[in-house]
Amino acid sequence: MIPAIDIHCHYNSGSVFDTKTDNCYRADTEFLKSERKRLNIRxxxxxxxxxxxxxxxxxxxxxxxxxxxxxxxxxxxWVVVDPRNDETFVQAEKMLKGDKVLGIKIHSVYHGYSVTDYADKIFSFAAELDAPVLMHPDHITETAKIADDYPRMKLIIAHLGGEEWINAIKNSRHKNIYTDTSGAASSANNVIEFAVSSIGSDRILFGTDTYSCAFQRGRIDYADISEADKENIFYKNAAELFGCLEKIL
Ligand SMILES: [Zn+2]
Structure with a gap:
């Protein structure tokens, strides 16, 4: 089994805002860890x-x-920031110095703002700190255009799900846009294959978004792409983007 790094996942922390779980869907760290280890996700x-x-x-x-x-x-x-909450920026700046904090996560859709209104604030902050941004997809085409103004910032547009993601990467002026394969959207029957044939595999990262690892990993293991492309997606791109991950391979 090719080793893998799950670049995009969530867990329940015991908050009232946790996602709903039961015997058929778990989000506790023990389960997440054992399931990943079973499937060579490091x-x-x-x-x-x-x-x-x-x-x-x-x-x-x-x-x-x-x-x-x-x-x-x-x-x-991933340290979460909300551009309307300056305290999250102060906190992120401190935490990003930690060697296990990969970057900044934003979720404009659930947090209830339009990412285009705050992209400059988030991207300039991220560029300054050399912190990649993991973005829940929102106004993909417009946001990718704004990212052209921040060549030092790396933007990962989560949940590869169609041509909008692929075009954002293709049209990116500084090759600083990435995507991940996490989530149900990758079940589209030619999306991984079309993405790799259009933009190559250098800017596609593996993730699960807390969906079944067997399902998410199988989508890449059995994709109609080369072994080298699978290795890029599973771990090589992540290890290159985040130096701290190299040692776990
Ligand atoms: Zn997510």
Whole structure:
């Protein structure tokens, strides 16, 4: 099994804003870890569900996760920011100095703002700190255009799901736009294959978004793409983008 890095995942932190779980869907860290280890996924970069579902407890969630990644070598952190909440920026600036914090996560859709209104604020901050931004897809084409003004900033547009993602990467002036394969959208029956044939595999990262690892990993393992492309997607691109991940391979 090709080793993999799960670049996009969420877990329940015990908050009232957690996602609903039951016997058929789990989001506790023990389960996430054991399932990934079984499938040769060597590390998992997370933000808590509550910090992306709600804008009410972002700082508390970031702090709790910062302790978790310090305790548990398997997990890495996305620090969540809300551009309307300056405290999250102060916190992110401090946390990004930690060697297990990969970058900044934004979720404009659940937090309830339009990403185009705040893209300059977020991207200039990220560029300054050399922090990649993991963005829940929102106004993809417009946001990608704004990213052209920040060549040092790397933007990962999550949940590869169609030509809009592929065109954003293709048209990116500084090749600083990436995507991840996490989520149900990658079940479209030619999306991975068409993306690789259009833009190559250098800017596609593997993730699960807390969907079944068997399903997410199988989509890449059995995709109609070369072995070299699979290795790029599963771990090589992530290890290149985030130097701290190289050691876990
Ligand atoms: Zn997500």
């Amino acid at each position: 590390a998992c970069a997370v933000s808590s569900f509550s910090s992306v579902i709600s804008d009410k407890e972002i700082c508390e969630c970031n702090s709790a996760l910062f302790s978790l990644v310090d305790r548990d070598e398997f997990f890495y952190q």
